[in-house]
Amino acid sequence: MTRIFLGLGSNTERDVRLRAGLDALASFLQDLCCSPVFESAPVGIKSSHFYNLVISARTDLPLAELDRRLKCIEADNGRYAPERSGLPLDIDVLLYGQQVGRFDGLVLPRAEILKNAFVLWPLALLAPTVAHPEVGKPFAELWRETHIDQQLWPVAFQWRGVELTPSELIQANPASL
Numbered sequence: 001m002t003r004i005f006l007g008l009g010s011n012t013e014r015d016v017r018l019r020a021g022l023d024a025l026a027s028f029l030q031d032l033c034c035s036p037v038f039e040s041a042p043v044g045i046k047s048s049h050f051y052n053l054v055i056s057a058r059t060d061l062p063l064a065e066l067d068r069r070l071k072c073i074e075a076d077n078g079r080y081a082p083e084r085s086g087l088p089l090d091i092d093v094l095l096y097g098q099q100v101g102r103f104d105g106l107v108l109p110r111a112e113i114l115k116n117a118f119v120l121w122p123l124a125l126l127a128p129t130v131a132h133p134e135v136g137k138p139f140a141e142l143w144r145e146t147h148i149d150q151q152l153w154p155v156a157f158q159w160r161g162v163e164l165t166p167s168e169l170i171q172a173n174p175a176s177l
Contacts, residue, residue: 023102
């Protein structure tokens with residue numbers, strides 16, 4: 001079984017799409033754990049705000065098959081529909097075990113880990129002691145050292161009756177917009 005980390009994001013029907021994505025992932029991944037959910041201003045595009053989170057899980061699927069299934073989940077949620085507006089659901093492989101390099105068209109670890117606060121902060125909360133396979137530092141340390149200038153704050157979000165974002169985190173980091 002390979003430990004994986006996936007990033008999920010949505011700026012269209014955010015609650016519905018993220019829950020649908022999590023439900024679909026839970027149907028074939030094992031030991032699925034979720035980070036808190038964050039709202040962020042868009043980066044690099046003009047759009048409405050996103051909800052983002054990171055999940056960890058274990059899988060016996062080869063990377064290419066995992067990526068194929070993720071694309072199917074995105075498609076089922078309107079990602080590739082010609083009439084879509086916004087980004088209904090985006091699921092990215094951040095880490096697949098400790099693999100480093102280009103595999104089946106994917107570059108691992110995903111560069112966005114070190115570039116986007118909406119990936120690094122949830123990853124640091126979910127897996128604080130896990131080391132980045134290239135940099136060699138734990139994600140919590142990378143988050144403490146980062147100087148990413150992005151607007152981001154935790155938001156209340158429930159999945160299957162469980163609050164993913166602790167109220168203490170929300171209170172300590174109120175929305176800045």
